[in-house]
Amino acid sequence: MELKNVISEKLVFFLDVRDTDELFETMATSLQEKGLVKSSYLQAIKQREKEFPTGLATEQFGVALPHTDAEHVNEEAISIGILRQPVTFQHMGMGVQDVEVKLVFMLALQKPENQLEVLQTVMSLIQNKAFMEAVTKCTSEKEVIDTVLNFTEVSVSNNK
Amino acid sequence: MKKLLIMCGTGIATSTVVTGKVRDWLKDNNLEDKVQLFQSKITDELNRLDDYDIVVSTTLVPDNVRDKVIDGVPLLTGFGTEEMYGKILELINS
Structure with a gap:
């Protein structure tokens, strides 16, 4: 499976939220309304x-990859959130550390071997x-998807 | 043959990425025959970490097992990968 099969304009959000709860509610509810995840997904996320934070620091700004167990997912999808105001996440891994997140990939995943x-x-x-x-400068959902796909092609060809 | 466990919170997302990278690294360094890879979620493994020779985690582990576990986050961010592979290599050769 490739990234282009699991992203869509309808799953791109420009958000102005205060905290992770509000962020998760907005993005997870949309996945649920489209039938991609079960009603248990939001609470599970x-x-x-809380138990296993998913924030990651990069050179520019933080990214978060919230996800949960496959049993809450109906169909594989990735929702993309661009945050107007950064939201504080905890960093993934060994230490306790805050990360100011501006970009979110919310993952609805099933089998690891497929993804x-x-x-x-x-x-x-x-x-x-x-x-x-580039992705944080996008102003439309279509532009976000086009940017992801353009850079996906570049990074795939660089890896060959 | 060393047993290498890679674990994360769900056993389906970040551990998949780390397992893929470690597998490629083993191949590039001709170490495939020396290591057997396992991928799992942390809650399934905490009581049996001693079954493995090497444990890599992308998520926080309890203090009592911290010494046994190598932080796998460098493979997700790209910072500190050499040091991480150095620790794994040391354990493969020990």
Whole structure:
């Protein structure tokens, strides 16, 4: 499976939210309304983020990859959130550390063996400075998807 | 043959990325025959970490097992990967 199969303009959000709860509610509710996740997904995302935070610091600004167990997911999808005001997440991994997040990839995932390519693409995008700058300057949902796809092609061809 | 466990909170997202990268690294360094890879979620593994020779985690682990676990986050951010691979290599050769 490739990234282009799981993203869409309808799953892109420009958000002005105060905290992670409000962020998760907006993005998860939309996934649920489209039938992509179950009603248990939102609560599971919140709980999971508390136990195992998903913020990641990059050179420019923080990114978060909220996700939860496959049992809450109907169909694989990735929702993209561009935050007008940064929201504080905890950093993934060993230490306790705050990260100011401006870009969110909310993952609705099922089998790990199917999604290595998708996840590797997301990881290479967030390590790409030009992508990170470009994506936060987008002003429409279509522009965000086009930017993701353009940079996906570049990073895939660079890896070959 | 060393047993290497890679774990995260769900066992489906970040551990998938880290497992993919470690597999490529083992291949590039001709270490595939020396290491068997396992991928899982932290809650399934905490009670049996001693079954593995090497443990890499992308998520926080309890203090009592902290010494046994290598932080896998560098493979997600790109910062500090050499140091992380150095620790794994040391354990493979020990």
